[in-house]
Amino acid sequence: MYAQGQNGLMSTWREHIRSRGLAAWILAAVMMGFYVDLYWFDHLEPLAQALGLRNRWFLYGGLYCVLMVVGGALYLRRHGNSRYNQIRISVNVLVQVLLAFTLPYVMPLLGGKEFYFSYFWPLKYDLLLPDTLSKLPLYLSIYALVGSLIAAPILAFFFGKRWYCSWICGCGALANTFGDPWRHLTSKSTRSWRFEQVSIYLVVALVIFMTAVAGLGGLVGDAHPGFVSFAGQTKHVYGFVVGSILSGVIGTGLYPLLGPRVWCRNFCPMAGLLGLTQKLGRFRIRVKDDMCISCGNCSAYCEMGIDVRSYAQSNLDFTRAACVGCGMCAHVCPRGVLRLENRWDLNADKDKQHLVVLDF
Amino acid sequence: MKFVIIGNGVAGTEAAIALRHRESDAQITIISEESDHFFSRTALMYILSGQLSHRDTEPYERDLYARMNFVRVRARALGVDTKGHQVRLAGGLDPVPYDRLLIACGSRPRPAPWPGSDQAGVGHFVTHQDLTWLERELHGGVSKAGPAPQADAHLAYSSPDSPYRVRPVAAELRGRLARTGAVIGGGLIGIEVVETMLAAGISPHFLIRERWFWPVAINQDESTWMAQRMREHGVHVHLQREVERFVVQDGAITAVRTVDGEDLPADVAVVTIGVLPNTDWLAESEIQRQQRGGAIVVGPDLRTSDPDVFAAGDCAAVEWFNGMRRPEQLWYTGRDQGRVAARSIMGDDVRYKRSHWYNSAKLMDIEYTTAGLVDFGFDDMWSWFLEETGTVRSTTRIVCRGQRVVGFNMLGRRWDHRVLIRWIAERRSLSWVLDRLQQAAFDTEFVPRLRIPDEKRRQATQPA
Ligand SMILES: Cc1cc2nc3c(=O)[nH]c(=O)nc-3n(C[C@H](O)[C@H](O)[C@H](O)COP(=O)(O)OP(=O)(O)OC[C@H]3O[C@@H](n4cnc5c(N)ncnc54)[C@H](O)[C@@H]3O)c2cc1C
Ligand code: SF4
Ligand code: SF4
Numbered sequence: 075m076y077a078q079g080q081n082g083l084m085s086t087w088r089e090h091i092r093s094r095g096l097a098a099w100i101l102a103a104v105m106m107g108f109y110v111d112l113y114w115f116d117h118l119e120p121l122a123q124a125l126g127l128r129n130r131w132f133l134y135g136g137l138y139c140v141l142m143v144v145g146g147a148l149y150l151r152r153h154g155n156s157r158y159n160q161i162r163i164s165v166n167v168l169v170q171v172l173l174a175f176t177l178p179y180v181m182p183l184l185g186g187k188e189f190y191f192s193y194f195w196p197l198k199y200d201l202l203l204p205d206t207l208s209k210l211p212l213y214l215s216i217y218a219l220v221g222s223l224i225a226a227p228i229l230a231f232f233f234g235k236r237w238y239c240s241w242i243c244g245c246g247a248l249a250n251t252f253g254d255p256w257r258h259l260t261s262k263s264t265r266s267w268r269f270e271q272v273s274i275y276l277v278v279a280l281v282i283f284m285t286a287v288a289g290l291g292g293l294v295g296d297a298h299p300g301f302v303s304f305a306g307q308t309k310h311v312y313g314f315v316v317g318s319i320l321s322g323v324i325g326t327g328l329y330p331l332l333g334p335r336v337w338c339r340n341f342c343p344m345a346g347l348l349g350l351t352q353k354l355g356r357f358r359i360r361v362k363d364d365m366c367i368s369c370g371n372c373s374a375y376c377e378m379g380i381d382v383r384s385y386a387q388s389n390l391d392f393t394r395a396a397c398v399g400c401g402m403c404a405h406v407c408p409r410g411v412l413r414l415e416n417r418w419d420l421n422a423d424k425d426k427q428h429l430v431v432l433d434f
Numbered sequence: 435m436k437f438v439i440i441g442n443g444v445a446g447t448e449a450a451i452a453l454r455h456r457e458s459d460a461q462i463t464i465i466s467e468e469s470d471h472f473f474s475r476t477a478l479m480y481i482l483s484g485q486l487s488h489r490d491t492e493p494y495e496r497d498l499y500a501r502m503n504f505v506r507v508r509a510r511a512l513g514v515d516t517k518g519h520q521v522r523l524a525g526g527l528d529p530v531p532y533d534r535l536l537i538a539c540g541s542r543p544r545p546a547p548w549p550g551s552d553q554a555g556v557g558h559f560v561t562h563q564d565l566t567w568l569e570r571e572l573h574g575g576v577s578k579a580g581p582a583p584q585a586d587a588h589l590a591y592s593s594p595d596s597p598y599r600v601r602p603v604a605a606e607l608r609g610r611l612a613r614t615g616a617v618i619g620g621g622l623i624g625i626e627v628v629e630t631m632l633a634a635g636i637s638p639h640f641l642i643r644e645r646w647f648w649p650v651a652i653n654q655d656e657s658t659w660m661a662q663r664m665r666e667h668g669v670h671v672h673l674q675r676e677v678e679r680f681v682v683q684d685g686a687i688t689a690v691r692t693v694d695g696e697d698l699p700a701d702v703a704v705v706t707i708g709v710l711p712n713t714d715w716l717a718e719s720e721i722q723r724q725q726r727g728g729a730i731v732v733g734p735d736l737r738t739s740d741p742d743v744f745a746a747g748d749c750a751a752v753e754w755f756n757g758m759r760r761p762e763q764l765w766y767t768g769r770d771q772g773r774v775a776a777r778s779i780m781g782d783d784v785r786y787k788r789s790h791w792y793n794s795a796k797l798m799d800i801e802y803t804t805a806g807l808v809d810f811g812f813d814d815m816w817s818w819f820l821e822e823t824g825t826v827r828s829t830t831r832i833v834c835r836g837q838r839v840v841g842f843n844m845l846g847r848r849w850d851h852r853v854l855i856r857w858i859a860e861r862r863s864l865s866w867v868l869d870r871l872q873q874a875a876f877d878t879e880f881v882p883r884l885r886i887p888d889e890k891r892r893q894a895t896q897p898a
Contacts (some may be wrong), residue, residue, distance in 0.1 A: 082667070082798060083633040087577035088484030095578060154799060157825075157880040264495070362850055362876060365794055367765045368444070369477035370490040387493060404878055408796040410803070410848035413876055 081154030091330065092255050098330035106327030113318045128179070135175040138248065142167045145251030152254065158401050158414070162240060166247040174244050189214055192242055195222035196281040197344035199312060203285065204292035226344075227351045233416050234357025235348035236399025245338055248326065249377065250400060253334025257377040257402065260333030266379055270340050270396065277316060278346040284312045316341060335377045339396060349395030358393040359403070360413045361386050372403035372412060386411050435460040437779065438521060438530055440511050441538035442466035443475065444765055445747025445772035447494075449536050452776035454502045463505040463530055465521060467588050468598045469562045470508065471496055475540075476765050478565050479626040482572070483633040487579030509591030510598075511539075514719040516740045525591030534742050534779045537716075537730060538772060541709035541748040541763060542597035546618070550680030555604030555612075555687035556703050559627050563600045568627075570603045571612045571702045572634040597712065604686035604701060612636065612701035616690045618677055619707035620647045625797050627704045628669055637668040639690065639698045641675050648797075651804065655819060656829050656845055663800060672698075711749045711761055724751050729761045734785040736775040744779055746771035754788050764793065790859075792851040800827075805854040806841030808833050815840065818864060820890055822846070826882060830871075837863045837895075847884065848876040865894040 091097040111117055112134055122133035146167045150160060173192040182188050187210065195201040195218070202222060207215040229237045239246045260266075291305025325337025338345050359382070366389075372382035378396040382403045385392040404412040437453055439446045442464050450462055473491045480486040489496075499506050510524040514537075520529040543558035550556065557567050566585040569576055576582040585600055592598065605611050615631045617624050620642030631638040640647075646657035647664075661671050672692075681689040681697055689697040711729040722731045722739035729751035736744050736752070747768040751759045762768075767788075774786040792805040807815075808831070815835050822828040828846030832839055839862055842854045853874035857867055868891060872883055 082629055083480065083483035083485050085484040085633060087487055087579040088573065090578070093578035156878045157882075158878045161880055258490075363852055364766050364770075365792075365851065367476040368474045368491075368493040369480060370474060370486055370493070371477075371480065374486050374490040383493065401878065408801075409794045410801050410876060413848075414879060 081152070084152070086255075086258055089255075092258075094259070094331055098256075102328055102330045105329065106323050109318075109322040109327055113322060128182075132175075132179060135179075138244070139171050139175050141252040142170060142247050143251075145248075145254065149251050149254040153402070153405060156401065156405050159405060162401065163247075163250060166241050166243075167251065169242050170244050170247045187211065187214070191217070192244065194218070194226055194238075194344065196278070196285070196347065197243070197245075197342060199281055199284065199317065199343075200288070200309065203288050203309075205288075226348065230348040230351040231355035232357075234355065234393075234397070234399045234414075235345065235352045236357070236397075236414075238348060239338060239345055239398035240400050243344075245321065245325070245342065246398060249329075249334035249338065253326075253329045253377075256329050256331075256333050257335075258333070258374045259331065260335060260339070260377050260379040262373055262376075262379050262381050270379070273340045274342070274346040274349075277320075277341050278343045280312060280316070281343040284308050316343075333377055333379075335379075335398070338398065339378050345396075345398070349397075352397070353393060353395050355393075356417045357397075357399065358391055358415065358417060359385075359397070360391045360415055361389055362409075362411045362413075363389040365409050366411045367409055369408060371406045371408060375402050375406045377402070382412065436463070436531060436533045437461065437536070438463045438465065438532035438534075439536045439538060440465045440521065441540055441747065441749075442468075442472050442506075443538060443540045443747060443768065444472070445540075445768040445775070446536065446538035447472040447498075448769045448772035449538065449746060449776040449779075450504055451498075451502065452773045453779065454504070456780060461505065462503070463507060463532075464499075465507045465509060465511055465523070465530060467508065467510045467592055467596060469583055469585075470506075470587070471583065472498070473562070474765075475560070478559060478562075479630050481577070482565055482568055482630045484573075484577040484579070487577070488583055489579070508588045510588070510593055510596055510715070512593065512715055514716065514721060514743065516720050516743060519742065523591065524593050527591060532742070535744065536772075536775055536779060537713075537721075537738070537743065537745045537749060538747045538768075538775075539712045539715075539749045541761075542712040543705070544708040544710050546677075546705040546707070548677050548679045550682050550687060551705065553604075553680060553682045553687050554602035554607050554685055555701060556680055556705065557601040558597075559623055559704055559706060560709060561598050563598050567601045567603060568630075568702070568704065571605045572615075572631070572636070574605065574611055595714070602685075607684065607686045608701070614699045614701050615639070616641060616698055616700035616703040618690065618703060618705050620644060621650075621706060621708065622648070622795055622797075623709075624704075624706035625664075627706060628664070629798055632667055632669065637670065639670045639672060639700065640664065641672045641677060641690065641692070641698075643674065643676055645674055647671070647673070651793075651802075651808075652843065652845070653817070653831070655821075656831065656843065659821065659829055659845070660797060660800065663798060667798060670698075709748070709763060711751075713749055724759070727751075727760075731759070734787070735778045735783075736771060736786055737778060744775045746775040752786060752788060755791070762788070790855050792855060794851070797845075800845055801848055803844045803847075803849045803851060803854075804842065805849075805851045806833070806839075806858040808841040808843045818868075818890075818893060820884075820886065822884060826884075828884065830884065832864060832867065834864050837865075839864055839867050847881075848878075850874050850876045865891075868894050 087093045118130035122130045127133050146163050178188045200206050201218050288305045288309045291302045320341040321337045328336050366386040368387045370383055376382050380394050401414055439450050471492050477491040481488055509527055512522045512524050514521055520531045522529050543560045558564050563585050615636045615638040617627045617638050618641045628638050628640050646654050664671050676693045678691045678693045680687045681691055690700050690703055691697050713728045730738055730745040730749055732745050732750045736746055738745050748761055748763045751761050753759050774784050777784045795802045818832045820830045831843040833841035
């Protein structure tokens with residue numbers, strides 16, 4: 075595998091399953107059905123037990139791992155990928171297999187607690203509630219607090235939100251492996267951008283509200299039973315709507331119809347907060363001046379629905395809050411116009427002068 | 435003011451937008467035959483393979499005409515009446531009057547000179563109609579990316595000699611899709627068609643008249659290296675072979691016969707032997723054109739021989755840095771010329787200046803960047819050349835005059851042409867450049883750096 079090879083042409087729109095053909099609709103229906111069953115029924119329990127797994131969630135985890143590994147291999151083959159994506163996708167899948175499946179499975183066997191090192195607040199929305207924290211051993215509660223509130227934003231400031239969304243996160247890992255064949259389906263319309271701007275910050279507001287209320291509920295304890303039950307309900311409703319329906323049934327179920335990042339783009343509160351940090355930070359996509367041929371590959375293959383071409387054809391370096399740094403716009407660009415980078419030397423831009431006249 | 439623009443390619447569209455930004459009340463009419471919306475011609479190959487939808491290749495939202503209040507006429511212009519200030523249209527439409535006219539009518543394919551080239555199965559790859567033709571030959575129609583824009587909505591308002599007409603489809607005569615193919619002409623468009631044929635499961639014959647592939651841009655070493663890559667992908671590369679005629683059966687071609695008498699089987703043959711300025715329709719108009727080729731002669735303000743008529747893009751012969759006058763058939767220069775022409779039309783004192791040569795391309799899976807002077811056959815120039823093997827396969831060629839660097843020709847890696855051009859303008863020496871080459875690298879993160887072996891570095895001080 076070469077470090078810088080793009081493959082030849084893709085036949086994306088000539089494949090039924092990738093162009094919203096019947097097969098894509100059937101697959102979407104099956105996947106949504108699967109999530110409904112997983113969340114609210116226990117038909118999968120016997121199968122899980124038969125396979126020697128603790129419960130149906132580990133069955134789901136195992137399936138997830140298989141899809142990521144197989145999908146990841148296909149992803150690299152499909153795009154003949156760059157070294158950046160080879161490393162990124164391997165790390166992401168490895169992190170998920172180890173930290174989101176193997177370790178949580180093994181820890182209780184060793185007498186510990188089932189803990190997911192790869193999830194932070196606000197994606198794992200109940201992680202910082204007094205209820206949760208108090209049940210964790212001290213080092214884990216420190217890990218959760220520091221990870222969520224200090225380390226995550228600092229890393230996003232310096233490296234962009236990609237450090238999480240495209241290198242660690244499970245939703246990102248599935249989207250970029252199993253979900254990759256559908257990345258071009260993410261809508262690029264201005265309307266979808268407006269929707270995203272409202273929906274994602276709405277969820278951010280909701281998760282902060284929910285955490286505050288539930289946190290307070292945990293603190294006031296039995297003194298105000300009315301408030302405690304209100305707090306419990308808020309958490310429950312948030313979990314049902316955001317945690318199950320938006321991230322699972324819709325977010326993943328609609329891959330074959332709306333692209334693999336429906337959840338990440340429109341609803342994930344973690345992506346929302348890290349995106350704001352990214353806007354202020356050092357990550358950006360650099361554009362080579364006057365080299366873009368407006369072909370549209372970058373925009374088409376941006377899974378976050380960013381119209382990358384509009385920046386590229388106007389010679390504008392850019393940082394968009396939504397960008398998860400998957401690197402695919404840069405990879406598919408046939409003229410090598412785009413480059414993801416973390417700026418260390420902030421003065422480097424000063425010499426971005428215009429081209430000079432040649433004299434021979 | 436009445437502005438009329440012929441052509442909605444990159445030059446015409448960018449000019450129209452620039453005009454509208456300043457002249458909010460002017461009437462702006464765009465006459466163009468080929469397609470309803472401005473699309474990226476450079477992306478034709480991606481639509482053909484199914485990598486992009488047609489909509490993906492349109493640089494602006496489709497409400498552009500409405501938003502910018504452009505009048506849109508989809509018809510063929512048959513001539514310009516410079517005295518009466520109007521454009522004549524085909525299909526019996528009323529002539530369109532103008533105060534200022536911009537001609538941005540682009541290129542047409544150079545026609546194939548061989549017998550049989552008017553038969554089904556032979557075509558080009560330049561226009562939207564060529565794309566439609568080839569989609570039918572290779573795939574039986576458009577991809578599933580939503581309804582395709584109409585390729586022939588303008589037929590009643592066109593003429594038989596227009597390049598914007600769909601060619602006869604051999605696959606439909608024959609009743610099956612093409613299984614074999616040939617691409618004739620070893621240039622950039624040629625290799626793009628080769629690649630789309632590979633993607634359609636055909637291993638094409640690639641006929642190149644010259645001693646090596648793409649001699650105007652790459653030298654024999656680089657080309658041999660490229661030909662190897664092509665053969666790895668299953669392309670039958672034929673160097674120094676010329677076509678005698680097409681072999682035809684029942685109105686559709688079956689093979690390409692070479693001058694040495696071999697029949698190379700081809701259900702479809704795409705002729706990519708260059709493009710010509712698309713200006714025959716101006717034959718009877720009083721606008722000066724070049725004797726050879728027929729490009730419209732323009733001054734530095736992009737004005738033609740008629741003071742109220744301007745030209746930009748592929749059809750305009752502008753002055754190059756070395757004093758030559760010829761068209762620049764490039765996307766970005768077309769965009770710049772369109773914008774300069776718009777300002778010139780509005781009366782600004784502007785000059786279009788050909789400042790530097792650079793370009794990039796992708797040849798199959800190999801990326802290509804060039805900057806400065808890499809022409810061959812100059813006695814006083816020599817090249818420093820490095821071939822890289824391993825996880826990155828690349829070639830680096832730095833062209834020098836004495837010790838001074840005058841050009842770069844790079845395959846396989848990404849480079850920032852702005853830095854390369856700056857070094858050339860600053861008259862840097864080869865060893866100075868080699869010490870800093872990494873500053874011009876534009877590879878994606880984690881790609882190993884280009885390593886220059888010591889003995890190669892030593893060559894920097896001794897002319898080859
Ligand atoms: C397959 C292919 C690949 C290419 N790749 C690259 C690349 O990688 N990089 C690069 O820099 N360049 C590339 N080019 C060249 C680039 O596309 C052109 O330089 C550019 O599109 C020229 O734009 P234009 O506006 O001058 O003309 P065009 O885009 O050709 O537009 C001309 C328009 O004029 C209209 N027209 C013409 N005659 C008439 C008439 N008589 N009446 C009415 N309307 C008329 C047509 O409707 C047409 O839309 C490529 C070209 C092709 C064909
Ligand atoms: S802009 Fe590029 S790197 Fe960012 S999400 Fe889109 S494709 Fe990925
Ligand atoms: S893929 Fe590259 S050349 Fe094409 S529109 Fe995007 S930046 Fe421009």
